Amino acid sequence: MNPANVRYVVITPVRDEEAFLGLTIECMLRQTVRPAEWVIVNDGSTDGTAAVLDGYASRYPWIRACHRANRGFRKAGGGVVEAFNDGYRALSVEDRDFVVKFDGDLSFAPDYFERCFRHFAEDPLLGIGGGVICHTIDGQERLEPCPSFHVRGATKIYRSPCWEALGGLWPAPGWDTFDEVKANRLGWTTRSFPELRLTHHRLTGTAEGLWSGIVKNGRANYICGYHPLFMFFKCLKRLPQKPRLVGSLALSWGFLSGYWKRIPRVDDPLTIAYLRQQQLGRLSGAKTIWR
Numbered sequence: 425m426n427p428a429n430v431r432y433v434v435i436t437p438v439r440d441e442e443a444f445l446g447l448t449i450e451c452m453l454r455q456t457v458r459p460a461e462w463v464i465v466n467d468g469s470t471d472g473t474a475a476v477l478d479g480y481a482s483r484y485p486w487i488r489a490c491h492r493a494n495r496g497f498r499k500a501g502g503g504v505v506e507a508f509n510d511g512y513r514a515l516s517v518e519d520r521d522f523v524v525k526f527d528g529d530l531s532f533a534p535d536y537f538e539r540c541f542r543h544f545a546e547d548p549l550l551g552i553g554g555g556v557i558c559h560t561i562d563g564q565e566r567l568e569p570c571p572s573f574h575v576r577g578a579t580k581i582y583r584s585p586c587w588e589a590l591g592g593l594w595p596a597p598g599w600d601t602f603d604e605v606k607a608n609r610l611g612w613t614t615r616s617f618p619e620l621r622l623t624h625h626r627l628t629g630t631a632e633g634l635w636s637g638i639v640k641n642g643r644a645n646y647i648c649g650y651h652p653l654f655m656f657f658k659c660l661k662r663l664p665q666k667p668r669l670v671g672s673l674a675l676s677w678g679f680l681s682g683y684w685k686r687i688p689r690v691d692d693p694l695t696i697a698y699l700r701q702q703q704l705g706r707l708s709g710a711k712t713i714w715r
Contacts, residue, residue, distance in 0.1 A: 427457065427541035431520050432581075434462040437507035438528035442472040444625045445528045449480050449487070454534040457541065460520060462487045463511040464528065467503065468494030490514050504577070505595040523587045527578040532622040540581055543617055551586030551612030552604055554579040555620035568624070573713045574604060575616045578624055586612045594690050598644030602690055602699075605648070608713050609698040634667070635674050642678020647689050649696030654703035655679050 434452075438445055445464075452462065464487065466474050474491060481489040490511055495503070508525055522541070533539075536555065544550050554575040557568040570576060577600030582590070589610050593599045604614040645655055655676075662672040682689075690696065705712040 425521070425541070425545040427538050427545055430457060430522065430537075430541045431460045431517070432457075432522035432524055432537070432541075433515055433517050433520050434459045434524040434526050435508050435511035435515075436462070436464045436526045436528045437467050437504050437511065438464060438469065438473055438477070439467040439503075439507075440469045440471045440473060441528040442469070442476055443529075445473055445476050446480075447625070448526075448528050448530050449476075451530070451532050451534075451536075453484070455537050456535045457538045459486065459524070459537075461515060461517040463490055463514050464488070465490045465492060465507045465511040465514075467492050467507040470494060488514065488516075502595040502597070505593045505599055508593065509595075521584055523582045523584060525577065525580040525582075525593075527624070529625045530578060530622045531625070533620075536620060536622070539620055540617060544581075544583060547613065549611070549613050550615070551583050551589075551607045551610075552580060552614040554581050554616055555622050556616050556618055557624045558621050559624055565621075565623070567621070570616065571714050572616060572618075573608070573614050574601065575614060576600065579622055583612075586610075594647075594692075596644075596647050596688075596690070597640055598648040598690070601644065602648045602692075602695065605699045605702070605713070606692065606695045608702075609695050614713075635670070638671050638674035639678035642675040642680075643682055643687070644678075645675075646679045646682030647687065649689055649699055650679070651700040651703045654700075654707060657707065 464477050466477055466489065477489045481487045492507060492510060540553060540555065543553055552575055557576045557578055558565050559568060568576065580600065586607055590603055590606055594602050607614050659672045659676045662675055663669060665671055702712045706714050
């Protein structure tokens with residue numbers, strides 16, 4: 425596979441991203457390897473997002489606008505996947521090597537995608553990949569930590585056969601972890617590329633406030649079927665991180681309230697069993713997807 429000849433499609437769900445969408449589009453326009461098609465889904469924005477999107481779509485035929493009605497609220501996890509699915513159904517390019525889910529508030533280097541595809545060319549079993557997310561805080565670039573097997577939902581690149589094997593994304597919080605766990609269960613590898621950094625102009629999980637963002641993370645862990653013992657140690661590890669104690673309480677509340685509210689979990693018992701096996705293996709020091 426020659427990275428310079430890769431055909432890929434990009435789907436970008438956006439909601440109220442007037443401030444950053446133009447920046448993301450300009451970065452895409454400068455790519456050394458451009459998408460064959462880019463569908464940007466305006467998920468009921470109430471600001472000027474639609475005008476920004478329509479302006480670029482009118483000038484570049486490979487950029488397509490898709491507008492959804494405003495549901496009146498943010499729908500954590502599921503809303504993003506619903507918007508993504510609308511964009512996926514709107515695709516006209518079928519001959520593609522990769523499907524990309526990409527956020528509309530990112531800035532990135534002109535050779536970002538070309539360098540990502542080099543990683544895929546070197547590893548035929550690499551099913552999901554992408555760069556790492558950074559934030560500029562107080563004038564300093566700070567890396568958003570994540571396990572090496574995990575690719576942030578803001579920049580997911582799926583090899584087409586892997587994408588077909590996954591059968592789509594689970595429409596709920598935790599979709600961007602469950603896809604990787606399932607891919608690994610099916611024999612694919614997944615990893616982020618630490619030398620390829622993207623700047624995320626909105627802190628992950630802060631659209632509805634920090635507390636809600638951490639609760640959402642705990643709820644996503646519940647929906648994905650995390651082992652309770654693994655979750656206990658995750659909350660302990662969270663204790664010294666800011667906001668201290670409160671963050672662990674929010675994480676545990678998001679997880680435990682899933683049981684009390686009887687929120688449905690991912691309907692994939694084989695992948696949940698695989699995930700729990702991996703988590704217990706990590707606690708015991710065995711070789712897992714974490715290393």
